[in-house]
Amino acid sequence: MSAxxxxxxxxxxxxxxxxxxxxxxxxxxxxxxxxxxxxxGADVFSDAVMRQLLPKQVYRSLRExxxxxxxxxxxxxDVVASAMKRWAGDHGATHYCHWFQPLTGLTxxxxxxxxLPDGDGGELSTFSGGDLIAGEPDASSFPSGGLxxxxxxxxxxxxDPTSPAFLDRSGDSVTLCxxxxxxxxxxxxxxKKTPLMRSVDALSTQAMRxxxxxxxxxxxxxVMTTLGAExxxxxxxxxxxxxxxxxxxxxxxxxxxxxxxxxxxxxxxFGPIPERVRSFMAEVEATLxxxxxxxxxxxxxxxxxxxxxxxxxxxxxxxxxxxxxxxxTLARVAPRxxxxxxxHEKPFKGVNGSGKHNNWSMCTDTGVNLLDPRDDxxxxxxxxxxxxxxxxxxxxxxxxxxxxxxxxxNDHRLGAHEAPPAIMSIFLGAMLSDLVAQLENGQTNxxxxxxxxxxxxxxxxxxxxxxxxxxxTSPFAFTGNKFEFRAAGSxxxxxxxxxxxxxIIAESLDEIATRLEKEVGSDRNxxxxxxxVERVLQETIKAHKRVIFDGDNYSEQWHQEAxxxxxxxxxxxxxxxxxxxxxxxxxxFEKYGVLSPAELAAxxxxxxxxxxVEVGIEAEMMLHMARTMIAPAAAAHLGxxxxxxxxTKAAGLAGGRAEKQMREYDALYTAFCDSTDSVAALVGxxxxxxxxxxxEWIAGMLRPAMAxxxxxxxxxxxxxxTTLWPVASYRELLFVK
Ligand code: ADP
Ligand code: MG
Numbered sequence: 001m002s003a004x005x006x007x008x009x010x011x012x013x014x015x016x017x018x019x020x021x022x023x024x025x026x027x028x029x030x031x032x033x034x035x036x037x038x039x040x041g042a043d044v045f046s047d048a049v050m051r052q053l054l055p056k057q058v059y060r061s062l063r064e065x066x067x068x069x070x071x072x073x074x075x076x077x078d079v080v081a082s083a084m085k086r087w088a089g090d091h092g093a094t095h096y097c098h099w100f101q102p103l104t105g106l107t108x109x110x111x112x113x114x115x116l117p118d119g120d121g122g123e124l125s126t127f128s129g130g131d132l133i134a135g136e137p138d139a140s141s142f143p144s145g146g147l148x149x150x151x152x153x154x155x156x157x158x159x160d161p162t163s164p165a166f167l168d169r170s171g172d173s174v175t176l177c178x179x180x181x182x183x184x185x186x187x188x189x190x191x192k193k194t195p196l197m198r199s200v201d202a203l204s205t206q207a208m209r210x211x212x213x214x215x216x217x218x219x220x221x222x223v224m225t226t227l228g229a230e231x232x233x234x235x236x237x238x239x240x241x242x243x244x245x246x247x248x249x250x251x252x253x254x255x256x257x258x259x260x261x262x263x264x265x266x267x268x269x270f271g272p273i274p275e276r277v278r279s280f281m282a283e284v285e286a287t288l289x290x291x292x293x294x295x296x297x298x299x300x301x302x303x304x305x306x307x308x309x310x311x312x313x314x315x316x317x318x319x320x321x322x323x324x325x326x327x328x329t330l331a332r333v334a335p336r337x338x339x340x341x342x343x344h345e346k347p348f349k350g351v352n353g354s355g356k357h358n359n360w361s362m363c364t365d366t367g368v369n370l371l372d373p374r375d376d377x378x379x380x381x382x383x384x385x386x387x388x389x390x391x392x393x394x395x396x397x398x399x400x401x402x403x404x405x406x407x408x409x410n411d412h413r414l415g416a417h418e419a420p421p422a423i424m425s426i427f428l429g430a431m432l433s434d435l436v437a438q439l440e441n442g443q444t445n446x447x448x449x450x451x452x453x454x455x456x457x458x459x460x461x462x463x464x465x466x467x468x469x470x471x472x473t474s475p476f477a478f479t480g481n482k483f484e485f486r487a488a489g490s491x492x493x494x495x496x497x498x499x500x501x502x503x504i505i506a507e508s509l510d511e512i513a514t515r516l517e518k519e520v521g522s523d524r525n526x527x528x529x530x531x532x533v534e535r536v537l538q539e540t541i542k543a544h545k546r547v548i549f550d551g552d553n554y555s556e557q558w559h560q561e562a563x564x565x566x567x568x569x570x571x572x573x574x575x576x577x578x579x580x581x582x583x584x585x586x587x588x589f590e591k592y593g594v595l596s597p598a599e600l601a602a603x604x605x606x607x608x609x610x611x612x613v614e615v616g617i618e619a620e621m622m623l624h625m626a627r628t629m630i631a632p633a634a635a636a637h638l639g640x641x642x643x644x645x646x647x648t649k650a651a652g653l654a655g656g657r658a659e660k661q662m663r664e665y666d667a668l669y670t671a672f673c674d675s676t677d678s679v680a681a682l683v684g685x686x687x688x689x690x691x692x693x694x695x696e697w698i699a700g701m702l703r704p705a706m707a708x709x710x711x712x713x714x715x716x717x718x719x720x721x722t723t724l725w726p727v728a729s730y731r732e733l734l735f736v737k
Contacts, residue, residue: 077129145602
């Protein structure tokens with residue numbers, strides 16, 4: 001066997017011992033270079049670069065825009081553009097692009113040259129201030145959800161100066177990428193970034209009212225939200241990936257019988273990272289460091305072949321942009337190590353899926369984390385107000401929060417294998433639960449302390465113990481000084497869930513601020529404030545405590561208990577998308593200036609359409625695999641069994657065993673063919689109805705038929721010789737590292 005196998009040379013059956021050559025340490029010789037040395041932020045047009053390259057006045061003006069959210073002075077655009085161009089050129093860039101995030105959920109870029117030959121032996125600059133701040137790509141092929149007709153192609157991109165421009169390196173080619181918002185000719189948002197930025201403004205406006213009440217607004221211009229998104233992903237061998245049409249086309253296995261051993265022994269989680277994977281991670285990190293993305297944590301996740309990468313938190317807008325770069329980098333670097341990164345929520349049945357734990361908090365622009373309980377939390381009334389606003393917001397808008405993570409991929413993950421259920425609830429932990437109980441009784445006078453853990457040996461340090469445990473079953477868990485929203489799927493652009501979180505918390509802050517302002521009046525008397533806070537928070541807790549649940553969210557009892565409490569349980573995406581069309585949700589987004597009714601309707605239409613298209617592709621792919629791979633293999637085996645029976649009989653043997661085997665296999669084969677027919681009868685037959693109705697039909701009819709077909713296929717796999725089975729098994733996919 002040659003040392004470096006290419007996909008075409010690999011027959012993906014159990015008889016290919018491994019696509020990894022053991023003589024090169026399992027790395028196919030790719031480990032020859034040492035881990036790259038990080039070059040932090042070298043490819044970012046950062047604050048430091050701007051300070052160095054821009055005239056003082058221009059720099060100051062731009063900084064005001066970035067720090068304080070002030071409107072950009074158009075007069076400075078030319079100066080900034082010229083500095084940016086020079087800097088990019090010095091780093092090898094030949095082109096620039098407005099980098100934006102259309103409603104596909106991906107990123108988009110159209111490159112233009114920074115300079116052209118002027119026809120006279122010289123150079124003509126084609127990048128001015130105007131080109132920096134605005135672009136006009138042909139937008140006709142991006143989803144608009146009916147915001148405009150296909151012939152109305154004009155779309156505009158607008159520079160977001162709060163997210164730094166960066167250089168994208170691909171081979172020898174370097175491109176200057178300018179993060180932008182993307183809007184239609186009519187000014188409606190066609191992207192994920194615009195509503196996210198609007199939602200931060202909405203939350204800021206309301207949070208500032210609370211700070212003003214408490215007199216803690218000195219020097220604060222705005223409140224932003226922060227995000228640290230932990231990204232889970234799988235790695236599979238490149239050759240196996242290409243030999244499985246379902247992975248190549250759908251990013252998940254549509255068939256596949258769980259291997260005898262997968263995650264039962266918990267021997268992969270936090271285990272030593274395989275060498276090839278480590279070198280992959282090192283290159284990913286080095287690439288991201290150049291782009292200024294502060295990725296900090298790496299480890300093996302629960303399922304075999306599953307890993308995690310997590311950055312340090314940043315302002316949500318920048319963090320979301322960086323998160324897109326993290327996903328792109330994972331996907332781009334993996335093939336260089338003979339691997340493929342799977343970002344799908346559920347690539348493999350029967351083992352953990354992948355999420356994107358969305359760690360979220362609120363922070364002033366002076367750096368105060370508003371969800372930090374600090375010591376003696378019971379005296380930290382301002383914190384309690386922000387905490388109660390989160391509790392109220394999540395309870396009141398639980399269905400919308402659920403809708404924020406709806407997707408065809410996440411449907412396979414939520415509620416299965418260590419993923420939170422579709423019921424939204426909040427985990428607070430012992431210390432805060434105790435405080436909330438005190439709030440409900442009207443007054444707070446103690447904070448539970450954590451104390452120390454004594455390990456019983458003098459040589460070991462005493463460990464400070466937190467006053468509350470963790471709860472990894474909860475979809476929305478307080479984790480010390482932030483909330484961790486665990487329901488978000490691994491493949492999504494986190495801009496959308498954060499847009500929703502910001503909006504619902506803006507609403508509840510607004511409600512609380514309005515009541516407090518009314519009760520306290522204009523003189524801001526501290527006694528009156530304290531009494532008002534006690535009253536308002538008491539009522540808030542009474543009204544919304546049903547959303548607090550510290551127990552096991554995976555248990556069946558919780559499902560029953562949640563139903564008793566009246567918490568929504570939108571089991572699939574089709575049901576969740578419907579929430580976006582409810583009149584009160586439409587008004588919510590409109591009231592806080594996050595999305596107009598038309599913009600929201602467009603999103604609902606696009607989500608439904610994406611869901612239908614994705615499931616449709618999966619159904620087609622299943623039929624293709626069934627008819628061209630699995631059924632022929634099974635038929636061949638059935639033929640073999642039949643000839644064994646015939647020859648056994650001809651030899652004068654009783655042949656009972658062989659005949660039994662043949663009949664059993666025939667039954668499985670028939671069941672599989674029948675289930676294939678059932679799916680085939682449904683494909684392309686969705687009702688001519690509104691997108692929401694089509695999604696419901698898919699969830700109720702097509703998906704169950706596909707699940708039955710898969711089950712039948714997986715039964716066949718268990719009884720078909722590995723030499724005949726046409727695709728790589730779970731054992732190979734998950735254990736070739
Ligand atoms: P884990 O939850 O895995 O134990 P950590 O609690 O240390 O890990 O952090 C997980 C993520 O939460 C990291 O990305 C971290 O930067 C982020 N995080 C920490 N503090 C905040 C905050 N105030 N706002 C948003 N994210 C935060
Ligand atoms: Mg975490």
